[in-house]
Amino acid sequence: MKTNYLFPYRLKKISGIIFLISFITLTVFYFLDEFAYFEIKSKVFAVVGNTGLLGENDWFGWVENSITDEILVVLSIVFGIIFAFSKEKYEDEMVMSVRLNSLAWATIINYILIVLSYIFIYGVSFLTVMSAIMFSQLLIFIILFRYNIYKLNKAGTDEE
């Protein structure tokens, strides 16, 4: 059976490395203020942009913004998707079923997290949590899938 929506196996290692580096940098960047030093200021085109949290919305205009986080987010998501959905070394129908299973569980766990944070987290912290949740499904999927494949390979080593 042919699966045509997966990326080739040779992209796996490199995309994994880029994903990990950009994701960790992004996390550190988010929590440390000293990283303001690395900000790259640029004029960017905004569909919606406003000044300050309660400012008026400006539609379709140019705004001044640090693009460091934009670069890191795009890198994390693009390479995270490639890493998560590239073929395994031995791709077959069982790997496919493990992938589907992990994806279903990742979606369920992620929505449980969303519901819990919606109920229990209020104020500005909620915004922080919501921006973290942009990545959580992908991250949970990657962790679950890698763990299941690891378990499979481990179980497969005891022949006869």
Next chain:
Amino acid sequence: MKNNIKVQRAIHNFTQQDLADKIGVSRQTINAMEKGKYVPSTVLALKLSQLFKISVNEIFELEAED
């Protein structure tokens, strides 16, 4: 679902790796099937049947809970 892949494999004197290579899956898949942890697709069942030269019913058997 029960299967006797392990028996058939022994009759034909294949290792798990041999069988895996012949039907185009990983050795882990053969291992999981023999342990009853993975139910193969119809395509894979037919490939096994073709390789062992017996019918699919002779390899796989339904159990009460299926």
